[in-house]
Amino acid sequence: MPELQAREPLIFELSKPGRGAGTQFPPRVAGSAEIPAHLRRAAPPLLPEVSELQAVRHFTRLSQMNFSIDTHFYPLGSCTMKYNPKACNSFAMLPEFLGRHPLGPEPQGFMACMYELQEMLQEITGMRGVSLTPMAGAQGEFAGVAMIRAYHRARNDLGRNEIIVPQAAHGTNPATAAMCGCTVKEIPCDADGNVDIDALKAAVGPATAAIMLTNPSTLGVFEHKIVEVARIVHEAGGLLYYDGANLNAILGKVRPGDMGFDVIHINLHKTFSTPHGGGGPGSGAVGVGARLLPFLPIPVVGKEGARFRWLTERDLPQSIGRLSGFMGNAGVNLRAYIYMRLLGRDGMVRVAEFAALNANYLMKRLQAAGFEAAYPGRRASHEFIITLKRENKLYHVTAMDVAKRLLDYGFHAPTTYFPLLVPECLLIEPTETEAKEDLDRFCDAMIEIRREMATEPEKLSSAPHTMPVRRLDDVRAAKQLDLAWKPAA
Amino acid sequence: MSNIPSDLRYTKSHEWVRQAHGEAPDGAVEVGISEHAQSALGDLVFVEVPQAGRSLSAGEACAVVESVKAASDVYSPVSGKVVAGNAALATQPELVNQDPYGAGWLFKVQTNVSIDGAALMSAADYAIYLADEAK
Amino acid sequence: MAFIPHTPDDVARMLELIGVRSIDDLFDEIPGELRAGVLGVPPAMSEMEVGRLLSERAAGDGRPLNFIGAGAYEHHIPAPVWAITTRGEFYSAYTPYQAEASQGTLQLIYEYQSMICALTGMEVSNASLYDGASALAEACLMAVRANRAANSRRILLPRAVNPVYAQVAQSIAGNQDIVFETVDFDRSTGCTLLDSLQSYGGQDVTALVVQQPNFFGNLEEVDQLTDWAHQNKVLLIAVVNPTSLALLKAPGQWGTPSGGHQGADIVCGEGQPLGVPLSSGGPYFGFMATRMQYVRQMPGRIVGRTVDTEGRPGFSLTLQAREQHIRRSKATSNICTNQGLMVTAATIYMSLLGAEGLARVAAASLQRTADLVARLARVPGVKPAFSAQRFHEAVLLLDRPAAPVLAALARRGIFGGLDLAERYPELGPALLVCATETKLDVDIDAYAGALTDIMNSSRAAA
Structure with missing residues (x-):
């Protein structure tokens, strides 16, 4: 059973006027510089006043109230929660990298790493150019769709405003299309989880800007008619957008560029193992084929002779522009670069191979234990879906109940209720860095939970039992909004 | 089976319409969401209604009902001008859950369209529609 | 093998259970003609070799x-900040979807939101955005949703605002037909010219952006600019430096007494000064705060305090119905994450100072x-x-x-x-x-x- 820190007061509750971490205060500087009275702050902000040890203990204890990859198996589908090598962090935090101001003269050592990262990503994805600027997958998606839009406009093809997405798409796909001023057309998937080709043929036309696809899809299966899909969309004058959320499944096995995609975003925090950090920072590099090269977001690292330099609006006048204050999440990109150098050519292919091995093994073991796979006739990619609709009917347990009960067994829950198409689903992604023993322990827990469904269903419906809190009142949270601490009156 | 009052008309997007009574000017209709819709959404945590004076066309998104798991647009079943929004919902969104056909009404629209028009369903048709949707 | 724990025996037993002969068989659904050849990337290096390479490149860049x-x-960044932030329990956790197993991250974000509200003088803060520039872009999109008195999608962006922020706002918000108009600065003071705003008086304008201190480091007359905005039904977006807020008037209090001290409507900025190293330009984080009345128009994650089934206090993500995974094409933004790790550092930084x-x-x-x-x-x-x-x-x-x-x-x-x-x-x-x-x-x-x-x-x- 997991042992997490039980409860920790708010940092504000530890605060006392007059206390402070004095060694952290800079020395006073003699002089007469002052803020004019009418622009000055009236009262100091209510920040905590605590000693250094109090702060250290408080935040250390908070950390101990979390599940993480370093402490727990974390099979969160679609999120690729693999081991984050410590070396990536250590080397990215070398003082020269850390202390470097982004607007100083172009740092050749750092830029060499970024240039090589661009080149490696280009090669792995089968694209012609890469920009590392987008700061997360969603921003990469934004960049991708904005480039597609700019491409059609540059050709004076102004009516192409429609983005086609399969029903199983991530919610970001339609949200991104809307942010780019496009409308969204959803098309269904067939019973095997493939795009419904007839529906696609009916959907494309002179308004089609692009189709956004994840392959393998969020249903955990490879879209094997991808070549036909690409042909249909291209013939209709649209482009193909590859959502790189599931790139881990095919790394080195098949390249999106070879499948016919024109643009891709890569979640470096998934496939290339940069830390998820409790929800960011990520990095969403974009790769493009020849048609979209002029539109890449800036800055991009260029090479002239032996010298690296930032390519800006002067070099790429048709660029969709800047997406960040400087050059994206540089430190995250550096971690991805280090990871790729540690893996090398063969290591990258092994990522996909062992991710697939672990997923297929886990799927078969769970099926043998009586769980129903959503697509039993298909290979798992690097993830797969279990549907609990039968268990829901028989025992009135939900996917959420199973997810919460897994926490009691010391496993982070898989993704629940996504994709929306599959009822009572668990999307399970073990990743390549988990050992067989850990997969087996997870299966054992699932088998035990399955037994509890029939014999002690209340253990599930009231789970979790061993966490710092029980299930939270989300309705109260949203109705009686308490979003910031205020001192007692 | 969900409660479907026979004196109301319904839309495919689960709004109901009623000829308003009492203080509303002539031709005003009252709009809300059906018992089925509120139950599918679950506990509402926030409701946004249109302001009086706003002009609406039939099918226009004009209100939002939000639960923990979903936020849905509400579409005006008729064209017209908003006479009133239900102010009580600002602090008591749960009224829509508790009394969807009464105190949980959303807004009133003045319209010159007859609500008996063909675009809206009768209670019996809506019941069939719900049964079909459930298949 | 790098980060792969499987022994040959493990592999054999797993393949047997799956019922295939080789790992390659697991990829048999991929059409053969699509299969990639040998990747043109360098071979693997050991940690020692990579460390050597990176140290040499870093040394070449120097420490100017x-x-x-x-x-x-x-x-200066206090030593505890990154010592704690890089603990695996923060570093290698994900978005707190399973609230019960993420109370540490959730409570920390609640504390962060409280501190941002305290600094800015606003009522609500989100859990952070990507960086200061993209936060301004999101603030502009938010203003269009929030300002129901305006229909024009026109936003006044002074030239004294960071010009890269202006470019980023254009790249991101420009796709939704938002029009940015520039406002000049006074050549002698280096501050935004109130006079050049007058021509917009009474016009349909969505928002005015004011950066304090402005890009040149100068202090703007924020009270007058705020009053002008509110007199003209224009929302005021404040872009502020969080360090400066220890001394400067909080945006929530901007405006003259006669104008009612109404304050800014949306406050955003670059959070990097709060304990995040320069690191060649990122990762940083953007902060954003607003009034309670606009909370549902604010993009990004928000954490709320609530109770569990036993009545004990606890924290969870709230107002998620605004977000992309539920609302899809009608979401407030396509943003999925915040900059969690950077916010962790900033919260520790603000607590220590x-x-x-x-x-x-x-x-x-x-x-x-x-x-x-x-x-x-x-x-x-x-x-x-x-x-x-x-x-x-x-x-x-x-x-x-x-x-x-x-x-x-x-x-x-x-x-x-x-x-x-x-x-x-x-x-x-x-x-x-x-x-x-x-x-x-x-x-x-x-x-x-x-x-x-x-x-x-x-x-x-x-």
Whole structure:
């Protein structure tokens, strides 16, 4: 059973006027510089006043109230929660990298790493150019769709405003299309989880800007008619957008560029193992084929002779522009670069191979234990879906109940209720860095939970039992909004 | 089976319409969401209604009902001008859950369209529609 | 094998259970003609080799003495900040979807939101956005949703706002037909011209952006600008430096007493000064805060305090119905994450410094910049550009192009500031310089000495 820190007061509750971490205060500087009275702050902000040890203990204890990859198996589908090598962090935090101001003269050592990262990503994805600027997958998606839009406009093809997405798409796909001023057309998937080709043929036309696809899809299966899909969309004058959320499944096995995609975003925090950090920072590099090269977001690292330099609006006048204050999440990109150098050519292919091995093994073991796979006739990619609709009917347990009960067994829950198409689903992604023993322990827990469904269903419906809190009142949270601490009156 | 009052008309997007009574000017209709819709959404945590004076066309998104798991647009079943929004919902969104056909009404629209028009369903048709949707 | 725990025996047993002969069989659904050949990437390196490579490249980049700000500021970062932030339980956790197993991250974000509200004087904060520039873009999109009195999608963006922020806002918000119009600054004070706003009075305008301190480091007359906005039913978007807020009036209090102290409507900015290293430009984080009445228009994650089934306090993500995974094409933004790890660092930083420590950092930075400007202004051919009161940045005018001067300084290991020639040609040769609490007398002397040499020798050469 997991042992997490039980409860920790708010940092504000530890605060006392007059206390402070004095060694952290800079020395006073003699002089007469002052803020004019009418622009000055009236009262100091209510920040905590605590000693250094109090702060250290408080935040250390908070950390101990979390599940993480370093402490727990974390099979969160679609999120690729693999081991984050410590070396990536250590080397990215070398003082020269850390202390470097982004607007100083172009740092050749750092830029060499970024240039090589661009080149490696280009090669792995089968694209012609890469920009590392987008700061997360969603921003990469934004960049991708904005480039597609700019491409059609540059050709004076102004009516192409429609983005086609399969029903199983991530919610970001339609949200991104809307942010780019496009409308969204959803098309269904067939019973095997493939795009419904007839529906696609009916959907494309002179308004089609692009189709956004994840392959393998969020249903955990490879879209094997991808070549036909690409042909249909291209013939209709649209482009193909590859959502790189599931790139881990095919790394080195098949390249999106070879499948016919024109643009891709890569979640470096998934496939290339940069830390998820409790929800960011990520990095969403974009790769493009020849048609979209002029539109890449800036800055991009260029090479002239032996010298690296930032390519800006002067070099790429048709660029969709800047997406960040400087050059994206540089430190995250550096971690991805280090990871790729540690893996090398063969290591990258092994990522996909062992991710697939672990997923297929886990799927078969769970099926043998009586769980129903959503697509039993298909290979798992690097993830797969279990549907609990039968268990829901028989025992009135939900996917959420199973997810919460897994926490009691010391496993982070898989993704629940996504994709929306599959009822009572668990999307399970073990990743390549988990050992067989850990997969087996997870299966054992699932088998035990399955037994509890029939014999002690209340253990599930009231789970979790061993966490710092029980299930939270989300309705109260949203109705009686308490979003910031205020001192007692 | 969900409660479907026979004196109301319904839309495919689960709004109901009623000829308003009492203080509303002539031709005003009252709009809300059906018992089925509120139950599918679950506990509402926030409701946004249109302001009086706003002009609406039939099918226009004009209100939002939000639960923990979903936020849905509400579409005006008729064209017209908003006479009133239900102010009580600002602090008591749960009224829509508790009394969807009464105190949980959303807004009133003045319209010159007859609500008996063909675009809206009768209670019996809506019941069939719900049964079909459930298949 | 790198990070793969499987023994040959494990592999054999797993393949047997799956019912295939080789791992390659698991990829048999991929059409053969699509299969990739050998990747053209280098072979693997050991950790030792990679460490050597990176150390050499880092050493080549050196550790210059930095006087550049322009949106990213060098401050002392207390040792506990990153020692705790890089703990695996923070570093390698994900978005707190399973609230019960993520109370640490959730409580921390709640504390962060509370601190941002305290600093800005606003009622609600989100869990952060990507960076300051993209936060402004999101604030502009939010203003369009929030300002129901305006239909124009027109936003006034002064030239004294960071020009890169303006570019990013254009790249992101421009796709939704938002039109940005510039407002000029006064050549002598270096502050936004209230007069050039007057022509917009009574027009349909969605929002006015005010950066305090502005891009030149000058202090804007925020009260008058705020009053003007509200008199004209225009929302006020404040872009602020969080360090400066220890001394400067909180945006929630902007406006004159006669205008009712209404305050800014949306506050955003770059969070990097709060314990995040410069690190070549990122990752940083953007913060955003607003009034309660606009909370449902605010993009990004938000954490709320609630109770569990036993009535104990706990934290969870709330107002998620606004977000992309539920609302899809009607979401407030496509953003999925916040910059969780950066927020972790910032929350620890603000806890260690408190109001007093942060005020000391701000006061020291203010004084150091005043010292730097006074010192450099004594160098022949150098003079301050503007007369307004400053925070911790200033524009200096040179009597010759800045680029060769900066290059000569860089050869001596000094980053002497940002060349404004490209962004503000009307100023003539100009530099934006910054000194924070990290710059001591000896550093300022070093800069002044080197600059004097360079100015003298290039004059001699000329």
